[in-house]
Amino acid sequence: MRYTLHGNHESGNCYKVALFFALSGIAYDWKQVDIFAQGTRGAAFTALNPFQEVPVLVHGETVVAQSDVILRYLADTTGRFGGDDAATRLQVQEWMAWTSNKMTSGISLARFGIRFAGFKPEVVEFFQNRARTAFDHVDRHLAGQPWLAGDKPTIADMSAAGYVYLAGEAGLDLTRWKKMLAWMGRLSMQPGWHHPDKLPRSDATVAPAAGHAVPDDD
Numbered sequence: 001m002r003y004t005l006h007g008n009h010e011s012g013n014c015y016k017v018a019l020f021f022a023l024s025g026i027a028y029d030w031k032q033v034d035i036f037a038q039g040t041r042g043a044a045f046t047a048l049n050p051f052q053e054v055p056v057l058v059h060g061e062t063v064v065a066q067s068d069v070i071l072r073y074l075a076d077t078t079g080r081f082g083g084d085d086a087a088t089r090l091q092v093q094e095w096m097a098w099t100s101n102k103m104t105s106g107i108s109l110a111r112f113g114i115r116f117a118g119f120k121p122e123v124v125e126f127f128q129n130r131a132r133t134a135f136d137h138v139d140r141h142l143a144g145q146p147w148l149a150g151d152k153p154t155i156a157d158m159s160a161a162g163y164v165y166l167a168g169e170a171g172l173d174l175t176r177w178k179k180m181l182a183w184m185g186r187l188s189m190q191p192g193w194h195h196p197d198k199l200p201r202s203d204a205t206v207a208p209a210a211g212h213a214v215p216d217d218d
């Protein structure tokens, strides 16, 4: 059954989901939503997702909103990247909740303020500092293990990765968080990985990277 991801190429929240497909070698259909022209506010989109946000995943009769919930849905339905045991799965959920609240929000709102909304410098700085404090914790954690939860990449890493590769656009220099940089490097070496700037900019069928596809019935 095909997956359709309603998204926008500027969205790190959409990137999280695209990254799951990329690392899993799963093809999907991308439906571009113009979030800068009220594309999430129309009647048809609101019927699809009353939260009026992207990403939204459609899979058969199932419609799922909220990037981290989509990641959990995909992990559970494909058996990939969800965590190998109950203890790891709990850690995955903890990290997804925490990074989304502290790290992703800090980066994404600083970036939004700089690139799109013209926030006052002190407002941008508030969000940058929120992200910096989160980077401190992530960096300490990654001193002891290669991935956020367990000993292999999971949806916790994909969720946290939503905006870290866009940190420069948020005015954040990551140089001093060396363990986190190493983690970003490890993630970017995973088969199928792509940068968020490679998200489609119009409706598209997205094929997995060459040699990384899984059979449709897998």
Ligand SMILES: N[C@@H](CCC(=O)N[C@@H](CS)C(=O)NCC(=O)O)C(=O)O
Pocket: 010, 011, 012, 013, 014, 035, 040, 041, 052, 053, 054, 055, 065, 066, 067, 068
């Ligand atoms: N908590 C949501 C946040 C989604 C979100 O903020 N989406 C933004 C793009 S990154 C959006 O759709 N903005 C357009 C709008 O609010 O109309 C998630 O994780 O999916």
